[in-house]
Amino acid sequence: MNWMALHDALLDHFGPQHWWPGETPFEVMVGAVLTQNTAWTHVERAISALKANDALSVRAILALPDTELAALIRPAGYFNVKTRRLKALCQFLLECGVAEAPEQLAEQAPLPELRARLLAVHGVGEETADSILLYALGLPSFVVDAYTRRSFTRLGGLTGDESYAAIQRRFHAELPADRRLFNEFHALIVALGKHYCRPKPRCVDCPLLAVCPHAKTLPLR
DNA sequence: AACCAGGAGACAT
DNA sequence: ATGTCTCATGGT
Numbered sequence: 001m002n003w004m005a006l007h008d009a010l011l012d013h014f015g016p017q018h019w020w021p022g023e024t025p026f027e028v029m030v031g032a033v034l035t036q037n038t039a040w041t042h043v044e045r046a047i048s049a050l051k052a053n054d055a056l057s058v059r060a061i062l063a064l065p066d067t068e069l070a071a072l073i074r075p076a077g078y079f080n081v082k083t084r085r086l087k088a089l090c091q092f093l094l095e096c097g098v099a100e101a102p103e104q105l106a107e108q109a110p111l112p113e114l115r116a117r118l119l120a121v122h123g124v125g126e127e128t129a130d131s132i133l134l135y136a137l138g139l140p141s142f143v144v145d146a147y148t149r150r151s152f153t154r155l156g157g158l159t160g161d162e163s164y165a166a167i168q169r170r171f172h173a174e175l176p177a178d179r180r181l182f183n184e185f186h187a188l189i190v191a192l193g194k195h196y197c198r199p200k201p202r203c204v205d206c207p208l209l210a211v212c213p214h215a216k217t218l219p220l221r
Numbered sequence: 222a223a224c225c226a227g228g229a230g231a232c233a234t
Numbered sequence: 235a236t237g238t239c240t241c242a243t244g245g246t
Contacts, residue, residue, distance in 0.1 A: 077243040
């Protein structure tokens, strides 16, 4: 199948997704950690709580006692784990000298090095690193998530057992390194996943099957 | 009432 | 390198 054609079909079907839902680059970074294996609606409450307590900044988060930070982000789940991860991320930004303007992290190194430095931060795995690179810093690093693997497996573009790195290489090979394209495509894939590629699919009559001729014969898993 | 959500780390194999 | 367990709230 043609991956660019799939993007166009998705855009036509679902319309622009306006991702990432967040007002500032730092808010996007925090959201990237909080949404790990968690529904976005829960993350919104946690971020609202942080805002309501003037805690949505690098220094404010680092200044909060763990128990207080955990209480604020409680609705996002895994609050003890995410408390440590948020602090590790903020500590990293502080040490980079971008505590007041986290978006300036993008000026400090080329994309591959930035990615490696993010991956070295506790609690920042591949998807979180790429989410930060793409949606907070505006750099063309494709985000691969559970929906991406499920949707493309079901549409016939992947076998389903590829590693994260292998899937990302595939996207980078199939598409021009355009940050706006990567932004919209990933968001559209999530929209597709939510509607048609849940673990237990309710509706298998996906209107996008026309773009992916092999999809009809694929087992749903 | 089980199942799941825009994962990552620790640990064993 | 790859597989399994844990972390936790709140929707459907």
